[in-house]
Amino acid sequence: MTPSVPAPRTVRTPPLAEPSGWHRITLTVNGERITAEVESRLLLSDFLRDRLRLTGTHVGCEHGVCGACTVLVDGEPARSCLTLAVQCDGAALRTVEGLAPGDAPLTPVQRAFHTCHGMQCGFCTPGFVMTATALTEQPERPGPDEVADALSGHLCRCTGYRNIRRAVCQALDERFGE
Amino acid sequence: MTTIREARWLKPTPFDYTAPRTLAEAVALLGDPARDTKVVAGGQSLIPMLNMRLARPELLVDITRIEELAHLTVDASGALRIGAAVRQARAAADPAVRHGWPLLAAAISHIGHPQIRGRGTVCGSLAHHDPAAELPTAARALDARFVITGPGGSRIVPAEDFFVATFSTAVDDDELLAEVILPPPPAAQGWAFEELTRRHGDFATVGVAVLLERDSATGLVRTARVVFSGAGPVPVRLSAAEDALVGTGVDEAALAAARSAALAGLDPSDDVHASAAHRRETAAHLLVRACTTAWERC
Numbered sequence: 001m002t003p004s005v006p007a008p009r010t011v012r013t014p015p016l017a018e019p020s021g022w023h024r025i026t027l028t029v030n031g032e033r034i035t036a037e038v039e040s041r042l043l044l045s046d047f048l049r050d051r052l053r054l055t056g057t058h059v060g061c062e063h064g065v066c067g068a069c070t071v072l073v074d075g076e077p078a079r080s081c082l083t084l085a086v087q088c089d090g091a092a093l094r095t096v097e098g099l100a101p102g103d104a105p106l107t108p109v110q111r112a113f114h115t116c117h118g119m120q121c122g123f124c125t126p127g128f129v130m131t132a133t134a135l136t137e138q139p140e141r142p143g144p145d146e147v148a149d150a151l152s153g154h155l156c157r158c159t160g161y162r163n164i165r166r167a168v169c170q171a172l173d174e175r176f177g178e
Numbered sequence: 179m180t181t182i183r184e185a186r187w188l189k190p191t192p193f194d195y196t197a198p199r200t201l202a203e204a205v206a207l208l209g210d211p212a213r214d215t216k217v218v219a220g221g222q223s224l225i226p227m228l229n230m231r232l233a234r235p236e237l238l239v240d241i242t243r244i245e246e247l248a249h250l251t252v253d254a255s256g257a258l259r260i261g262a263a264v265r266q267a268r269a270a271a272d273p274a275v276r277h278g279w280p281l282l283a284a285a286i287s288h289i290g291h292p293q294i295r296g297r298g299t300v301c302g303s304l305a306h307h308d309p310a311a312e313l314p315t316a317a318r319a320l321d322a323r324f325v326i327t328g329p330g331g332s333r334i335v336p337a338e339d340f341f342v343a344t345f346s347t348a349v350d351d352d353e354l355l356a357e358v359i360l361p362p363p364p365a366a367q368g369w370a371f372e373e374l375t376r377r378h379g380d381f382a383t384v385g386v387a388v389l390l391e392r393d394s395a396t397g398l399v400r401t402a403r404v405v406f407s408g409a410g411p412v413p414v415r416l417s418a419a420e421d422a423l424v425g426t427g428v429d430e431a432a433l434a435a436a437r438s439a440a441l442a443g444l445d446p447s448d449d450v451h452a453s454a455a456h457r458r459e460t461a462a463h464l465l466v467r468a469c470t471t472a473w474e475r476c
Contacts, residue, residue: 021194040195040238041188041228062189063226067293076267076296082225083297084218086195087240131293152378153291 008033011051025089029054030098038085045069047085048095056096056126060155067154070127071095077131077153096126099133109133109171118167120158128154132168141176190228197240201247201327201356204239209329209352213237217354220265220298222290223306239354242299247356252278256362262301262355266313267292269300279360281369281387285316288371291379304340305355307347307412310381314341315407316371318415319387320360328353341412364401366392368476370468373407374460376451383452384408384461388468390423392476399423399473404436406461409446418443419465428473436469437462 008026011034021040026033029052038047045062048054048071060066062081069080072094099107109132112118119125131150135142142150147168156164198204208215216235218224219242227233241247247261252274260269269275270286289295289303289312303313304324317337324335326349335348342348349355373385385407393400402423406414418439426432446457 021192023195039188040193041190043189043225043229046188063229064222064290064294067291070293073297077293078297079222079293081229082222082294084195084221084225084238087197087218087221087242089197149287149378150292153293 008035010034011036023086023089025086027088027090028092030094030101036085040084040086042085043081044071044073044083044085044088044093045080048080048093054095054097058123058126060123065155066124067127067131068124070130070154072130072134075134075137077134077150094130094133096129099129107133108174109136109167112167112171112174113164116163116167116170118160118164120156120160124154124156124158128156128164128168132171135168136171136175141172147172189231190225191231191234193228193235193238195238195240197243199243199245201241201244204241204244204354205327205329205352207237207239208354210237215239215351217241217305219262219302221302222294222298223302223308241354249357250275258282258360258362260300260358260360262299262357264300266295266298266300266303270295278363279320281320281371281389282313282316282360284369284371285312285387288312288373288375288382288385289379294379301355301358304358305347305349307341307345308381309341309344309411309413310383310385310408312371312373312382312385312407315385315387315405315413317358317360318413319389319403319405321403323359323361324348324355325357325359326350326353327356332356334359337413338415344411364391366394366476368392368472368474370471370475372464372468372471374464382408384446384457384464386461386464386468388465388472390428390469390472390476392473398425398427399432404440404465406440406444406465409444409457409461414444416440416443423469428469433466433469437466440465 022037026035045059048057058068060068064079064082070077071080213236215237218238218240242263247263249261250264266286270283276283322337324340340348368390370388373382375382387405389403391401402420404416404419419436422435422439440462444458446454448454
């Protein structure tokens with residue numbers, strides 16, 4: 001994730017909707033260094049979707065219950081709807097777009113969601129995939145309780161939980177051995 | 179350079195944001211009488227309120243970049259000191275916390291989900307003071323002392339005076355909760371944290387924290403601490419239930435007496451989630467379960 005270009009990409013600011021409360025932030029998103037002017041009140045979810053056009057991060061309940069907007073902030077899953085963009089100055093973010101960019105092969109988590117049919121309508125999937133990705137990146141294999149606890153932070157309104165759990169277990173099997 | 183859409187939809191009302199590097203700077207900002215300021219750390223309670231425009235501050239003071247608030251240490255007296263920037267997940271995973279204050283780690287494990295606990299702070303939850311939340315109840319049970327810093331310096335407030343009413347604490351508008359101190363635990367102490375939630379990670383309908391200290395000479399309960407969440411506007415310590423347990427071996431008679439004390443002494447409210455009667459009955463049931471577990475852990 002080390003940036004290959006020294007100068008960060010500058011994200012253009014929208015017309016000034018409010019006179020004050022703007023801040024310049026520099027952060028890394030999926031390995032790319034970015035600077036942007038953001039309003040204090042801009043949520044990370046809206047920054048990702050509206051400013052960076054990274055619309056893979058989905059916004060469901062917008063108050064921290066559903067988990068669809070979960071991204072990795074410095075490697076830890078966090079609700080992007082409960083995080084201000086300005087709080088992420090200096091942080092390294094990862095979104096679902098960063099897992100297999102372009103023609104890169106799918107990650108083990110993405111492959112497992114595919115093979116286990118760990119999705120139905122797909123709306124909640126980016127959040128589940130990011131939390132599952134963090135689980136596979138832990139130094140040791142998380143136990144079944146820890147997996148259940150992590151997945152409980154996400155709601156799937158199609159109720160496809162069984163296949164989602166199968167997918168996460170398959171990804172963990174691949175990462176840590178059965 | 180990418181073209182971006184004009185920003186039209188921003189959920190919170192406008193405010194400014196600043197992330198000072200020192201506690202003194204933060205306190206100076208909070209003391210500004212011209213602006214309605216609010217402290218933010220993890221934001222897991224405040225940002226939903228901002229999104230719904232229930233909170234409309236003019237300035238947010240982010241305290242997570244203040245190094246002097248980032249400590250999680252056991253001091254020379256054996257007390258645990260948790261700075262205001264310490265996130266819940268870090269406290270719950272800390273070996274010293276798990277060994278010396280397992281009730282705290284257990285209470286944190288009931289908060290929301292890992293995605294919430296990775297951001298939310300211990301002191302933030304305490305200062306927010308939702309009476310159904312886990313940490314105020316655990317802090318009351320553990321005899322926490324609260325270091326509140328303001329323009330006049332710091333003062334220490336004991337747990338019985340810290341929680342004033344729902345969403346209200348002893349922290350004034352121009353102050354912040356800088357640190358919470360948990361006294362050293364006694365040698366033979368059992369603990370339990372039990373709560374009823376409709377769904378995993380929800381706020382509890384009602385919950386209870388129990389600490390029992392075993393007298394090494396008699397083998398009986400020397401001190402007991404019983405604190406309920408969701409049973410009133412503040413964490414409710416029930417001395418009648420504690421008295422019913424002290425001097426006993428937590429046998430059936432003692433458990434029945436504690437249960438009766440809870441049924442007689444608790445006065446929870448009715449709301450959309452549960453009736454008062456249901457809360458009271460559940461609290462008494464959880465108390466029996468928690469006492470049994472705590473005694474086994476002594």
